[in-house]
């Protein structure tokens with residue numbers, strides 16, 4: 001597929017006199033935007049800048065297409081097709097900006113480092129907090145941790161990977177004794193007969209996974225989407241429960257209450273493999289239907305219909321994402337959805353599973369992130385990214401040296 005307006009992604013930083021006009025280079029890379037990590041092949045063409053009557057040569061990304069990998073089956077979405085713009089856009093900011101008189105003004109790296117160091121120096125160590133983003137590479141995230149703990153000496157460091165899905169990870173660890181994220185291969189999806197997608201908008205956040213779900217539907221699966229919004233994913237569902245924001249846990253409890261009343265639970269599995277069931281049933285008994293429907297905003301009829309669909313299906317899956325996990329008590333919300341699985345899907349002929357569908361790359365704590373290695377940046381269109389990262393690392397090292405000079409470094 002041709003990329004529209006490729007002239008806009010002219011890479012000013014790839015200027016190289018040694019590259020001949022007309023040279024075409026292919027590079028294999030992968031999209032960093034979500035957990036599918038689709039593989040892509042980009043085509044970069046070197047062109048002469050004829051508009052300015054010079055002999056300079058620029059590189060343009062002229063094509064980006066998906067290549068085969070197991071998760072995406074060769075698909076790539078529009079985000080992946082345009083991911084290269086992070087490094088090739090002419091609008092990319094390439095120098096520090098310091099606010100002066102209310103205006104962001106270009107500064108040198110040295111000025112920026114001096115400025116930041118001065119601010120840090122003026123504060124006690126633990127008055128400084130450090131927060132890393134999901135786009136950091138493994139190495140940069142590691143460096144950030146060292147910079148915060150050793151360089152600054154603060155105990156306040158957090159990271160997108162923890163905030164992003166810690167509720168789901170801790171829920172999995174609490175219930176199963178371990179955190180495994182995806183508990184089944186993607187290829188199992190099309191064999192599920194009832195799929196609950198709770199707080200996840202896969203059609204827009206992980207579009208290349210959608211064929212797994214449409215194939216399941218074609219094979220007779222029922223898809224239930226739990227989401228306050230009428231998303232693209234909700235539009236393809238067989239049943240959409242537009243739950244009130246923050247009430248997903250109560251909705252799961254209502255479904256479980258109905259399944260129990262209908263005798264659709266796997267009593268043998270519950271007795272042999274779970275604990276706490278008595279406390280759970282005591283809690284469910286206290287919930288009345290008016291309270292559930294008033295608070296969830298879902299009609300009793302639809303809630304019971306969803307529970308019946310899930311309880312009677314021979315195989316089932318529940319997939320949760322940030323919509324459930326990033327609530328006031330996302331940890332408990334996830335656990336209550338897992339309760340649905342444990343109470344109905346424990347028997348051998350019902351291959352239930354959970355998955356935490358992610359709208360970002362698979363990231364964990366800063367120092368154990370396993371994907372997006374700098375080595376994956378070793379391709380032509382991403383050279384700038386590596387240069388910038390190297391600059392940032394050098395900047396952090398310089399800042400540490402500066403702090404050491406000023407006797408701020410924690411021994």
Ligand code: SF4
Nearest residue numbers: 031034037038077080
């Ligand atoms: S599905 Fe995710 S990894 Fe694949 S191209 Fe789209 S955003 Fe990138």
